[in-house]
Amino acid sequence: MDTDELKELYATESREHLEILNTSLLDLESNPNNLEIIKELFRAAHTLKGMAGTMGFEKVSNLTHVMENILDRLRNQEMNVNTEIINRLFEAVDTLEILINEGEDAVAGELADVIDNLKGCASGDCIDEIESTSQETVALGTDYSVGLNAAEIEAAQELLTEESVPLLLKVTLEEDCAFRSLRAKMVSDELAEYSELLKGNPPLENIEDAEVGQVFHILLITEMLPEDIAELVVGISEIKEVETEVIDSLADLSIEFESESTGVEDFALNLDDQEIAQAKEEIDLEAGTIYLLKVTLDDGCVFESLRAKMVRDELDELGELIKGNPALENIENAEVAKEFYILFVSEADSDSILEAIERISEIEDLDLKRIESLAQLKEEEQQKKAQQQKKSTGSSISRKLKSSSTIRVDVERLDDLMNLVAELVIKRTQVESVGESYELDELNKQLKSLGKVTTELQDSVMKMRMVPINIVFNRFPRMIRDLAQELNKEINLEIEGEETELDRTIIDEIGDPLVHIIRNAVDHGIESPEERKKAGKDPVGTVKMSAFHEGNNVIIEIKDDGGGINPEYIKQEAVSKGVVTREEAENLSDQEIINLIFSSGFSTTEEVSDVSGRGVGMDVVKNKIESLSGSVDIYSQVGVGSTFTIKLPLTLAIIQGFLIEVVEQKYVLPLDTIQEIVKVTEEDIKTIRQEEVIQRRGTVVPLISLREELNKPSYEQKPEQISVVVVRIGEESYGLIVDSIIGQQEVVIKRINDLSDGVEKIAGATILGDGSVALIIDIEEITHG
Amino acid sequence: MSNGTQQLIVFNLGGEEFGVKITKVQEIIRLQEITKLPNSSDFMSGIINLRGDIISVIDLRKRFGVEEEDTKKTRIIIVEMDNQDVGLIVDSVSEVLRIDPNDIEDAPQKIAGIRGDYLKGIGKIDDRIIILLALDKLLTTEEKIELEQVSEDVVIEE
Numbered sequence: 001m002d003t004d005e006l007k008e009l010y011a012t013e014s015r016e017h018l019e020i021l022n023t024s025l026l027d028l029e030s031n032p033n034n035l036e037i038i039k040e041l042f043r044a045a046h047t048l049k050g051m052a053g054t055m056g057f058e059k060v061s062n063l064t065h066v067m068e069n070i071l072d073r074l075r076n077q078e079m080n081v082n083t084e085i086i087n088r089l090f091e092a093v094d095t096l097e098i099l100i101n102e103g104e105d106a107v108a109g110e111l112a113d114v115i116d117n118l119k120g121c122a123s124g125d126c127i128d129e130i131e132s133t134s135q136e137t138v139a140l141g142t143d144y145s146v147g148l149n150a151a152e153i154e155a156a157q158e159l160l161t162e163e164s165v166p167l168l169l170k171v172t173l174e175e176d177c178a179f180r181s182l183r184a185k186m187v188s189d190e191l192a193e194y195s196e197l198l199k200g201n202p203p204l205e206n207i208e209d210a211e212v213g214q215v216f217h218i219l220l221i222t223e224m225l226p227e228d229i230a231e232l233v234v235g236i237s238e239i240k241e242v243e244t245e246v247i248d249s250l251a252d253l254s255i256e257f258e259s260e261s262t263g264v265e266d267f268a269l270n271l272d273d274q275e276i277a278q279a280k281e282e283i284d285l286e287a288g289t290i291y292l293l294k295v296t297l298d299d300g301c302v303f304e305s306l307r308a309k310m311v312r313d314e315l316d317e318l319g320e321l322i323k324g325n326p327a328l329e330n331i332e333n334a335e336v337a338k339e340f341y342i343l344f345v346s347e348a349d350s351d352s353i354l355e356a357i358e359r360i361s362e363i364e365d366l367d368l369k370r371i372e373s374l375a376q377l378k379e380e381e382q383q384k385k386a387q388q389q390k391k392s393t394g395s396s397i398s399r400k401l402k403s404s405s406t407i408r409v410d411v412e413r414l415d416d417l418m419n420l421v422a423e424l425v426i427k428r429t430q431v432e433s434v435g436e437s438y439e440l441d442e443l444n445k446q447l448k449s450l451g452k453v454t455t456e457l458q459d460s461v462m463k464m465r466m467v468p469i470n471i472v473f474n475r476f477p478r479m480i481r482d483l484a485q486e487l488n489k490e491i492n493l494e495i496e497g498e499e500t501e502l503d504r505t506i507i508d509e510i511g512d513p514l515v516h517i518i519r520n521a522v523d524h525g526i527e528s529p530e531e532r533k534k535a536g537k538d539p540v541g542t543v544k545m546s547a548f549h550e551g552n553n554v555i556i557e558i559k560d561d562g563g564g565i566n567p568e569y570i571k572q573e574a575v576s577k578g579v580v581t582r583e584e585a586e587n588l589s590d591q592e593i594i595n596l597i598f599s600s601g602f603s604t605t606e607e608v609s610d611v612s613g614r615g616v617g618m619d620v621v622k623n624k625i626e627s628l629s630g631s632v633d634i635y636s637q638v639g640v641g642s643t644f645t646i647k648l649p650l651t652l653a654i655i656q657g658f659l660i661e662v663v664e665q666k667y668v669l670p671l672d673t674i675q676e677i678v679k680v681t682e683e684d685i686k687t688i689r690q691e692e693v694i695q696r697r698g699t700v701v702p703l704i705s706l707r708e709e710l711n712k713p714s715y716e717q718k719p720e721q722i723s724v725v726v727v728r729i730g731e732e733s734y735g736l737i738v739d740s741i742i743g744q745q746e747v748v749i750k751r752i753n754d755l756s757d758g759v760e761k762i763a764g765a766t767i768l769g770d771g772s773v774a775l776i777i778d779i780e781e782i783t784h785g
Numbered sequence: 786m787s788n789g790t791q792q793l794i795v796f797n798l799g800g801e802e803f804g805v806k807i808t809k810v811q812e813i814i815r816l817q818e819i820t821k822l823p824n825s826s827d828f829m830s831g832i833i834n835l836r837g838d839i840i841s842v843i844d845l846r847k848r849f850g851v852e853e854e855d856t857k858k859t860r861i862i863i864v865e866m867d868n869q870d871v872g873l874i875v876d877s878v879s880e881v882l883r884i885d886p887n888d889i890e891d892a893p894q895k896i897a898g899i900r901g902d903y904l905k906g907i908g909k910i911d912d913r914i915i916i917l918l919a920l921d922k923l924l925t926t927e928e929k930i931e932l933e934q935v936s937e938d939v940v941i942e943e
Contacts, residue, residue, distance in 0.1 A: 426837065665820070710823035752822070752832055753841040753869050760824045765832055765839045773820040773834045 010055050012408065014100045017051075019474060020044040021093045025086060026477050032081035041089075042071040043313055048096070050306050050332045056214035058175050059111055060099050066118045067092050087485075088118050090478070104175070148199060148219075148253045156221065156250050159196050164223045166198070166247040169233065172215050177238040180212035186236050188218060194232065195222035201335065219253070271343075271378040275323060279374060283320040288347035289370055290322075292377065295357070296365035297338045303362075304336040310360045312342060318353055319346025322374070343371070411504055414465050421458050422654060422748040426767055428454055429745065433769030455746070458654060462503070466650075469547045469556070470498035472511050476518060480543060483522045490529050490539055491522060496546035502554050506628055506648055510556070513621040513632075517558050517644050518543065520618070525562030525642055535639065537561070549650075553672075556646040565636040567593040577601055594634055598622040629763055631780050633730075655749060657766065659742035659774065660725065663712040666774040668747050668766055669736070673727040673779050677741060680722050694724065694735055701726060703735045709761060709782050727779050734783045749776060789886045793908070795915060796862065796875040799851030803875075804882065804908060804915045811863040811870055813878050816855055830874060835863065842872035851876075866920050882915070884908050889917065 021044050028037045045067045052060035067089060073079050095114045098106050148156065156166065171187055173180055184200075185208040191197060197204055198219040202212055222229060226244040233242045247253060279285065295311055297304055309332040315321060324342040326334040346353060350368050357366055371377045428450060435443040473495055484491040502510075526532075526541035533539050544559045567590040574580050574596045585593070596602060600619040625632045629649050636642035649655075657668035678696070685692050685703065692703040703724065707714050724735040747766035763778035793804035794813070819831040819842055830844040842861060846853045858877035863870055889906040908915040 423837065712823075750839040752839060753871065762822060765820070767834050767837060767839070771834055772818065773832055773839065775820065775822065 007055070009408075010051055010057075011100055014048060014051060014060075014096075017044045017048045018093060018097055018100065021048075021089075021096075022478050023474070025089055025093065026481060028081060029083075029086050029481070035075065038071060038075045038081075039317065042068060042075055043310075045071055046313070047306065047310060050309060051303060053332075054213055054303060054306060056173075056175075056180065057099070057104055058214060059104050059107065060096060063092055063096060063099070063111065063115060066115050070118060088114075088120075090482075092118055148250060152199060153250050153253075156198050159198075159221050160250075161223075164196075164221050166219065166221050166250055167195070167226055167229060168245045168247055168253075169218045169220070169229070170215060170243040170245075171218065171233060171239060172241040172243075173212075174238045174240045175214065177214070180214070180216075181208050183236065183238050184208070184212045184216050187233055187239070190232055190236060191218060191220055191229070194224055194229070195220040219247070271323065271374060271381065273378070276374045276378060279322045283322065283345055285345055285374070288319055288345045290343070290345050290372075290374065290377075291350070291353065292369045292371050293342050293344070293353070293357070294367040294369075295340055295342070295363060296367075298362040298364045299338070301338070301362040304338065305332050305334055307360060307362055308332070308334075308336040308340050311340075311357055311363075314356050314360065315342055315344050315346070315353075318348050318356060319344050343377075409464075411465075414461070414504070418461050418465065421454070421461050424454055425458065425654060425746055425748055426769075429769040430771070431769075462650075462654075465504045466501040467504050467507050468498065469500050469502055469507065469554075470495075471507055472514060473498045473545060473547070475511075476514075476545065479515065479518065480522060483519065487523065488528065489522065489526055489541060491526055491541045491543055494542060494544040496544070497548045500547040500549060500554055502648065503650060506630075509624065509628055510646075510648065513624045513646070514545075514556070514558070516618070516621050517646075518545075521558060521560040521562065521642065521644075525560040525564075527563050531563075550647075554648045554650060556648065557643060558646075559641065559643040561641040564638040564640055564642055565594050565597070565634070566638050570594060570596055574599070574602060594636055597634070598632075629778075655747060655776075657745050657747040657776065658725070659745055659768075660706075660723075660736075660738040661740045661742060662706045662710060662738055665712075666742065666768065666772070667706070667710075667738075668745075668774050668776040669725060669727065670763075670776070670779065671744060673729065675726040675728045675733060678724050678726065678735075680724055681720060682718060682722070685722075696726060696733070696735075699733065701733045701735045703737055704782060705737045706777075706782075707737070707739075727783070729779060729783050732783070736782070747774070747776070790883050791886065793882045793884055793915065793917070794862065794878060795880050795882050796860070796878045798845055798849060798876050802879070802913060802915045804884075804917050805862070805864060805920060807881060809864050809866075809920055811865060814861050814863065814872075816859045816861060816874070830872075833861070833872060835870075835872075838870070840870050840872050842874060844874045846874060846876065864920055882910065884910060884915075 021041060024037050024041045024044065028034065028041065031037060045064045049061050049064035049068060052058075052064065070085065070089070074081060074085075079085075092114055095107055095111060099111075160166070169191075171184075173183055177183060184202075188197060188200065188204050188207055198221060200207065200216065200218040202216060204218070220229075226246060230242040230244050233239060293311075293315070295308070297307055301307060308326070312321065312324065312328055312331050321328055322343040322345065324331065325340060326336055328342070348356075350370070354366055354368055357363065428447070432444070432447055432451075434440075435447055476495070477493055480491055480493045483489075521543050526543070527535070527537075529539035532541065542561045545557070546559075547554060547556045549555075570593050571585045571588075574593070575582050575585050579596055579599045579602050580588070588596075597618045598621075600617065602617055602619065622632055625646055625648070631647045633645045633647075634642060635645070656671035658671045658674055660667055660669060676696075678694075680694055684694050686694070688700070693700045694703060695701070705714070706712075723738050723741050725738055725741070726733055726735050728734075745768075747768075749764045750766060752762065752765050761778050761781045763776045765773050765775050768774050792807040794807050794810050795802055795804050797803070814835070817833055819833055821831040822829065825831075828844055828848040830842040830847075832839050832841055834840075840863065844853065845851075854876075856876070859874065860878045861872040861874055862878065863872050865871075888910060889908050891906055905917040905919040908917055
């Protein structure tokens with residue numbers, strides 16, 4: 001895995017944790033005394049810190065460290081949650097977001113302010129000062145940054161002479177050091193000339209290809225003075241700091257595992273009597289069951305130590321930890337193999353323990369064993385050690401986890417795949433048309449099954465591109481909270497149907513319009529608590545967002561119970577801004593007037609507020625949604641509230657189309673809008689107020705001549721039989737008069753390069769089997785225009 | 786080739802010679818069936834299928850008020866404009882020409898009824914005069930409005 005991929009992985013995972021921080025903070029605000037939420041926050045901040053540390057992102061790890069301190073104090077109930085703290089924490093999360101999304105350089109001076117603010121709100125003194133490197137706050141040497149196994153110790157002892165001493169070096173690189181591994185290599189080469197290198201973290205072999213963090217450790221044996229060694233190293237460029245420590249006894253560095261050995265299982269823990277005694281003293285072993293958990297990580301797992309730490313933290317929540325292999329303290333800095341062991345006591349049953357651990361990603365397998373007693377475990381381990389045999393104790397539960405079956409794919413690759421599938425569909429229709437024109441029955445039969453396969457292929461690619469809308473919705477609770485605070489309003493946000501899935505491209509584009517509508521709802525819609533009380537409403541306003549499927553569309557509704565839109569006010573505004581003339585305005589219905597807010601050059605706020613007066617009008621919102629082949633409608637009632645209804649297609653790429661012909665040109669109607677196709681005669685057409693209509697099943701259907709709409713000459717002589725395609729838009733049906741009907745076909749939508757702003761009534765174009773181009777009719781525009 | 790020498794694709798439009806930078810030209814194709822768009826601007830001829838891509842086509846003859854007559858020589862030049870591929874219909878394409886920057890003069894305010902904005906300059910080679918087009922300016926919003934007004938004016942005059 002190269003550095004870029006690693007960074008990408010880091011960024012994606014960090015964003016997930018940011019998400020957790022954001023939502024949990026919101027939760028915490030409404031349940032300030034809920035310890036579980038604080039723990040959740042702590043875990044997220046801590047994990048972020050760990051990951052940033054591993055990657056060498058100092059600012060992120062600094063900031064998360066301070067956050068962690070505050071959360072720790074909250075967790076220990078040394079102080080109480082208040083709005084100030086929440087605001088500060090939000091501020092910190094925002095800063096983290098910038099740091100993670102835009103890189104460490106994106107935030108400079110502000111970082112110190114954010115950190116100071118954070119510290120300030122915890123009334124100063126109790127918050128630990130963090131060290132500039134922040135990587136480890138633990139004293140050097142005690143953190144086993146370099147661990148030795150028995151064989152290594154033995155080898156090292158042999159190298160020791162009377163004049164030489166073991167020396168542990170902690171080297172800190174400059175923050176912006178670009179080639180860490182190269183510097184580490186230079187350091188180790190330099191040191192090798194004057195000393196015997198024992199071991200490094202990361203390992204010294206091939207260090208130039210290894211992932212090196214900002215800090216790395218090297219253990220060596222030398223006859224030189226520590227100061228001289230340090231001087232040697234500092235002489236290499238991009239080295240920020242070197243700390244040295246003489247190791248009195250190599251045994252202090254001993255760790256009881258071999259990172260590369262696969263035979264760990266045989267000596268999983270190496271419990272000794274002293275440890276058993278200590279555990280008995282400190283932990284109430286009778287309180288629950290003793291478990292031994294064996295965790296196997298994914299082959300692709302990058303942050304082994306981090307995952308181990310996550311597992312440890314999770315188990316710490318569930319019970320009392322006894323011992324782990326590798327050692328549980330500082331597990332995040334230890335070398336962790338693909339498998340590791342943790343011994344603990346818990347009241348929880350095995351299923352719930354497994355469930356909790358399964359949630360951590362990149363774990364391939366879990367093996368949880370019930371242990372009768374520590375002494376027995378020790379004995380069995382010793383027996384195993386002697387016999388070199390595997391034997392399991394108690395009941396054993398093992399599960400293969402599903403989590404390893406998900407992969408992350410670049411959207412671009414999916415787009416490429418989608419394009420290829422679209423090409424395939426076009427080619428298939430081309431072959432089909434050959435088959436039809438030459439009446440090749442056998443070919444046509446084969447093509448049918450090919451058709452099935454391509455349709456399925458298409459469906460699965462589409463599904464891959466579908467993402468739940470909560471990706472967009474998730475940012476709104478936070479936004480509403482901030483807005484409400486800013487405007488001194490009380491607002492409750494309800495979200496429904498956040499699991500509704502939409503095409504990735506639409507998801508990417510729909511965020512901004514939604515933000516704008518919500519801002520408007522909060523700023524102009526919801527009244528101040530006083531006004532609401534006066535009007536006899538609940539002082540807390542409600543904004544409700546919901547998403548659901550309707551046919552081949554997704555509907556997003558944003559509903560507020562605010563003051564609604566006053567048509568009189570809009571009318572005046574529209575006239576004064578020259579959107580319509582007074583005469584025109586008088587003739588408009590209330591609904592039409594409300595729709596005027598979508599006209600360009602219309603913005604309703606009297607005073608420009610920080611919240612919505614950002615120069616983007618509702619016209620931009622409408623245009624954006626329409627460019628996604630969607631539509632937006634408002635329903636509003638004065639004093640009761642407004643509802644914005646956005647209708648979006650499930651996908652933009654391929655639709656089932658219905659081919660028709662008008663004046664020798666072919667057009668496509670989206671099949672899902674079509675209700676029925678009827679042939680009528682001149683007599684069937686009635687006229688109501690100069691509008692032609694037909695009657696279908698008791699309802700009156702207005703007729704629209706496509707010839708007229710598409711600027712084509714009208715019939716010289718009306719045919720006897722008139723073909724009418726009845727389409728349904730929302731609640732209304734319309735009959736489209738066409739020249740002739742060709743039939744159903746799958747079409748790939750291609751956008752028309754909008755050079756002239758004149759492509760009205762056309763949603764796009766598609767290439768037919770014979771290579772000719774057909775225009776896709778925009779039913780919404782045809783029927784509403 | 787001396788420093789700064791440009792290569793131009795030279796095309797004819799109503800008897801005048803025009804040039805566009807060769808780097809802007811993707812390809813030159815024969816006139817093919819153009820699907821008309823309803824309600825679009827006058828000079829927007831329609832769209833074509835170019836090997837699976839939908840490309841908008843502008844009729845430069847209409848744009849510059851030249852008589853439209855489809856002949857065997859009529860071509861569509863596919864150019865890159867605002868990062869999109871656009872087709873331009875011209876009477877014919879004659880040659881690729883090298884021109885020294887010294888031979889390019891600033892455009893006069895008005896020439897052959899074309900507003901100065903989308904002229905990059907006038908190239909003079911021997912006795913020939915080649916009008917250099919600034920493609921990016923060919924369709925700026927302002928221009929569009931200007932042109933639409935012009936065409937309205939024309940209608941009134943008729």
